[in-house]
Amino acid sequence: MTDLNLKQLNDRQKHIRNFSIVAHIDHGKSTIADRILEQTHTVAERDMQNQLLDTMDLERERGITIKLNAVEVHYDAKDGETYIFHLIDTPGHVDFSYEVSRSLAAAEGAILVVDAAQGVEAQTLANVYLALDNNLEILPVINKIDLPAADPEKVRAEIEDVIGIDASEAILASAKKNIGIPELLERIVTDLPAPTGDIEAPLRALIFDSAYDAYRGVVVNLRVREGIVKPGDKIRMMNTGAEYEVNEVGVMSPIAQKRDYLMAGDVGYLTAAIKDIHTTHSGDTITLVNNPASEPLSGYKQMTPMVYSGLYPSDNAKYTDLRDALEKLQLNDAALAFEPETSQALGFGYRVGFLGLLHMDVIQERLEREFDLDLVTTAPSVTYRVTTNDDEIIAIENPSELPESSKIKSIEEPYVDAQIMVPNDYVGAVMELAQRKRGEFDTMEYLDDTRVNVKYKIPLSEIIFNFFDKLKSSTRGYASLDYDISGYRQSDLVKIDILLNSEKVDALSFIVHRDFAAERGRIITSKLKEIIPRQNFEIPVQAAIGAKILARTNIKAYRKDVTSKIHTGDPDRRAKLLDKQKRGKARMKSVGTVDVPQEAFMAVLKTEDDAQYAKGN
Numbered sequence: 001m002t003d004l005n006l007k008q009l010n011d012r013q014k015h016i017r018n019f020s021i022v023a024h025i026d027h028g029k030s031t032i033a034d035r036i037l038e039q040t041h042t043v044a045e046r047d048m049q050n051q052l053l054d055t056m057d058l059e060r061e062r063g064i065t066i067k068l069n070a071v072e073v074h075y076d077a078k079d080g081e082t083y084i085f086h087l088i089d090t091p092g093h094v095d096f097s098y099e100v101s102r103s104l105a106a107a108e109g110a111i112l113v114v115d116a117a118q119g120v121e122a123q124t125l126a127n128v129y130l131a132l133d134n135n136l137e138i139l140p141v142i143n144k145i146d147l148p149a150a151d152p153e154k155v156r157a158e159i160e161d162v163i164g165i166d167a168s169e170a171i172l173a174s175a176k177k178n179i180g181i182p183e184l185l186e187r188i189v190t191d192l193p194a195p196t197g198d199i200e201a202p203l204r205a206l207i208f209d210s211a212y213d214a215y216r217g218v219v220v221n222l223r224v225r226e227g228i229v230k231p232g233d234k235i236r237m238m239n240t241g242a243e244y245e246v247n248e249v250g251v252m253s254p255i256a257q258k259r260d261y262l263m264a265g266d267v268g269y270l271t272a273a274i275k276d277i278h279t280t281h282s283g284d285t286i287t288l289v290n291n292p293a294s295e296p297l298s299g300y301k302q303m304t305p306m307v308y309s310g311l312y313p314s315d316n317a318k319y320t321d322l323r324d325a326l327e328k329l330q331l332n333d334a335a336l337a338f339e340p341e342t343s344q345a346l347g348f349g350y351r352v353g354f355l356g357l358l359h360m361d362v363i364q365e366r367l368e369r370e371f372d373l374d375l376v377t378t379a380p381s382v383t384y385r386v387t388t389n390d391d392e393i394i395a396i397e398n399p400s401e402l403p404e405s406s407k408i409k410s411i412e413e414p415y416v417d418a419q420i421m422v423p424n425d426y427v428g429a430v431m432e433l434a435q436r437k438r439g440e441f442d443t444m445e446y447l448d449d450t451r452v453n454v455k456y457k458i459p460l461s462e463i464i465f466n467f468f469d470k471l472k473s474s475t476r477g478y479a480s481l482d483y484d485i486s487g488y489r490q491s492d493l494v495k496i497d498i499l500l501n502s503e504k505v506d507a508l509s510f511i512v513h514r515d516f517a518a519e520r521g522r523i524i525t526s527k528l529k530e531i532i533p534r535q536n537f538e539i540p541v542q543a544a545i546g547a548k549i550l551a552r553t554n555i556k557a558y559r560k561d562v563t564s565k566i567h568t569g570d571p572d573r574r575a576k577l578l579d580k581q582k583r584g585k586a587r588m589k590s591v592g593t594v595d596v597p598q599e600a601f602m603a604v605l606k607t608e609d610d611a612q613y614a615k616g617n
């Protein structure tokens with residue numbers, strides 16, 4: 001490398017700005033990202049689709065960001081120079097905070113977006129703390145100032161009081177009305193630092209994400225910390241030791257554009273005909289074989305799944321397809337964990353670990369859409385820690401594997417520290433809900449004169465059973481929630497088994513607190529009676545703890561057609577029921593002699609909603 005070259009590269013580095021956008025869900029990150037792409041002419045206006053960075057169909061449909069995306073844009077600043085921005089979009093939902101921390105590790109700055117009408121919410125805090133932990137420079141933006149309910153000055157004060165950062169210079173913006181965006185672009189140049197990192201040092205690049213492409217092999221997304229990487233280089237993954245020759249490097253802008261090299265400070269992608277997906281892990285460091293770095297970069301904290309569920313192909317012959325699909329998704333989703341599992345009821349499948357229910361939903365949907373699989377999934381469960389009478393400690397991720405109660409000394413379950421931000425008027429409703437979910441009150445602090453931050457210790461298993469939905473509905477959508485696992489605590493827990501036609505169905509077992517056992521047993525048997533279609537013989541449905549039957553009901557033998565029990569004659573209802581049955585058919589599993597629809601395996605999640613339903617039965 002000549003001196004001139006090096007000088008040019010160093011100069012180029014000074015013109016790079018790597019930043020993420022962090023916010024609470026729906027405060028406008030993706031819309032701001034869209035505006036940035038538009039105003040830097042990264043995409044022609046006619047190609048501009050809303051939320052361009054949300055590339056997954058699923059993301060568009062649900063209107064949420066799931067995966068992080070890194071895009072390079074070029075900005076002509078007022079100082080006459082052209083700057084290279086790497087904009088890394090991040091998700092806002094609590095389940096995906098690991099994606100947030102990964103994207104933050106690739107950036108020097110963070111744009112903090114706060115809704116001018118909503119103010120600071122639980123994930124605003126959680127995400128901004130992640131950014132502060134990563135030593136990022138924070139640029140606050142108060143968005144949606146066009147809304148009638150907007151109160152930017154109050155929000156400015158809130159950012160200062162609650163988060164504790166200077167917001168006197170916060171940008172007032174409306175991504176929708178295109179207000180404040182030109183100022184934001186300038187401030188990215190002036191307020192956020194350029195990356196540093198020795199261009200001449202041996203290569204060290206952090207893998208922050210990757211995806212599998214059938215033609216090119218694994219496409220690795222990386223942040224180069226030191227050195228340079230270019231096509232033809234021989235690279236080594238420092239943790240797995242795998243070596244490859246680089247085929248192509250480039251950036252997303254927003255579609256892939258080849259480059260001659262990526263240097264310290266750049267965020268881009270690399271391909272190297274990597275066919276073995278096991279060799280490429282997010283968090284690993286890439287170096288050069290001929291001039292290796294001595295130490296890898298510090299990677300990411302390995303995420304521990306919080307929630308486990310069994311995934312089974314409806315068609316048993318698709319078992320290996322399911323494994324291939326899970327392996328490919330894992331490349332793209334470092335938090336996904338799985339191992340083979342067999343169920344008497346469902347056959348061969350996988351026990352899969354997720355970070356939360358939304359994560360679980362997303363993975364299931366991606367498996368079905370992107371890999372064309374039909375799945376039967378069992379109700380989610382947390383990991384219980386069981387101490388046996390021989391003082392052996394075992395982790396139980398699948399309720400059906402809980403040892404007999406006579407062999408158990410104690411059971412512990414994971415608890416979370418939950419913080420709920422809510423307007424004063426709803427504090428009563430929040431407390432009632434938290435109490436019902438076995439929550440233990442911790443503290444309450446006032447954010448300002450209208451809102452409070454209520455903290456509870458709650459069992460994780462209660463959080464995963466609809467807590468968030470319940471919280472939203474009991475506070476008319478005003479509450480926001482964030483939680484961290486705080487550790488394990490002993491609880492009086494029991495396993496409920498479900499018997500269909502006197503046969504135990506392992507995939508339907510679940511673990512509950514003893515105080516709720518009788519009630520949930522009753523509700524679930526009634527629910528199953530509703531869900532499982534009649535067959536040509538009577539099917540007893542029982543809930544039991546060990547040999548003790550808690551509840552029993554019967555599914556009567558099939559008579560004429562399913563609609564005969566609808567007396568109303570309401571054609572709408574009749575059509576709906578038939579339609580529901582038709583859809584259900586596709587996902588039916590024969591368990592012994594009984595056909596059980598997918599919905600039945602999730603029925604345990606619904607046991608809270610329908611307390612009155614059970615009473616009426």
Ligand SMILES: Nc1nc2c(ncn2[C@@H]2O[C@H](COP(=O)(O)OP(=O)(O)OP(=O)(O)O)[C@@H](O)[C@H]2O)c(=O)[nH]1
Binds near residue numbers: 065090
């Ligand atoms: N009135 C108004 N609405 C806005 C503004 N910015 C965004 N929105 C709307 O707010 C909603 C959420 O915006 P998004 O950009 O999807 O929010 P997000 O923070 O990216 O949300 P996630 O991707 O789900 O985390 C959308 O309906 C936007 O159209 C604004 O400045 N004013």
